[in-house]
Amino acid sequence: xxxKAIVLAGCAIGAGLALIAGIGPGIGEGYAVGQACSxxxxxxxxxxxxxSTMLLGCAIAETTGIYGFVTGLLLIFVAPGMFTGMLG
Amino acid sequence: MxxxxxxxxxxxxxxxxxxxxxxxxxxxxxxxxxIILVLIGVLCWWLGRGLTVENISKKQAVAELLVTTCQNFVxxxxxxxxxxxxxxxxxxxxxxxxxxxxxxxxxxxxxxDLSTELSWALLVFVMITYTKIRTNGxxxxxxxxxxxxxxxxPFNIISELATPISMAFRHFGNIxxxxxxxxxxxAALAVLSQAVFGLLPGALGEILSLIPLFQLGIPxxxxxxxxxxxxxMQAFIFCMLTMLYIANAAQTDE
Numbered sequence: 001x002x003x004k005a006i007v008l009a010g011c012a013i014g015a016g017l018a019l020i021a022g023i024g025p026g027i028g029e030g031y032a033v034g035q036a037c038s039x040x041x042x043x044x045x046x047x048x049x050x051x052s053t054m055l056l057g058c059a060i061a062e063t064t065g066i067y068g069f070v071t072g073l074l075l076i077f078v079a080p081g082m083f084t085g086m087l088g
Numbered sequence: 089m090x091x092x093x094x095x096x097x098x099x100x101x102x103x104x105x106x107x108x109x110x111x112x113x114x115x116x117x118x119x120x121x122x123i124i125l126v127l128i129g130v131l132c133w134w135l136g137r138g139l140t141v142e143n144i145s146k147k148q149a150v151a152e153l154l155v156t157t158c159q160n161f162v163x164x165x166x167x168x169x170x171x172x173x174x175x176x177x178x179x180x181x182x183x184x185x186x187x188x189x190x191x192x193x194x195x196x197x198x199x200x201d202l203s204t205e206l207s208w209a210l211l212v213f214v215m216i217t218y219t220k221i222r223t224n225g226x227x228x229x230x231x232x233x234x235x236x237x238x239x240x241x242p243f244n245i246i247s248e249l250a251t252p253i254s255m256a257f258r259h260f261g262n263i264x265x266x267x268x269x270x271x272x273x274x275a276a277l278a279v280l281s282q283a284v285f286g287l288l289p290g291a292l293g294e295i296l297s298l299i300p301l302f303q304l305g306i307p308x309x310x311x312x313x314x315x316x317x318x319x320x321m322q323a324f325i326f327c328m329l330t331m332l333y334i335a336n337a338a339q340t341d342e
Contacts, residue, residue, distance in 0.1 A: 050247070052328075059325040063254055066261030073264070 021068025188319030266314030
């Protein structure tokens, strides 16, 4: 009983920790959008190019955050079953 | 309060098992993906019927707009040389966008199942590798792994394999997270409205607390972002990355 409780607690704490990965993309995307805004402010005629490049860059910067999220999901939905199954 | 966050429902499972792959399954995402495919097929057939050169109908104007937009999109990002990629990119974009948008009408979005994206990403990976081999030859392709020095070979192999995985996980994670967050907000609003209306005195409070009134309207705002914006965005990103990787693979090293 106790070992299962420890596994579940570990999975829950790990899922919470995994979502710390959201900080990085948040800062990065905010910086990218800020730079894009100032670029559009300086040269309003290239708004289309700047916007599409910014969105692509944001999506790529988001990848690490998504990895953290997927890890969190795995820890909540897959790992407890797998590890408690191993305990028998 | 019961919240259930599940993968796609399994409709049918084979009693035998295929080596390496395990049991074959027909899941909700598979069925919905086929519904979308049939829908796109019928739409294309309908739009492509009865085309004329002069006195074009409204339908033909829409069809021409779609085709021209797609061709300009591909030409602008890959160059005129790769104009033959336009149908593939158009198909990928419409399939991905409609699969994600199908959650709006209550279908299970096929894009929130990793298998769907992984198969697209593997297809793109095969195309990238094919383009690299066609450009540089088999020797040049294999030699590309040892640049800049042979010590880097393991890292180059990892970065090569990371391409399809990151493409698949990016798309999957975005659509999946939208679904999970929507479900959680929906459940939380039910609890909130039960708590708030339970404060009302007498029978009025008892009746109102049974109806989750806060679920009206508020989830729609989230849905605009997670379903509409995120779906179209991810379809765009996936196509954009496909084009960039393939165009990049075709560049020869000087």
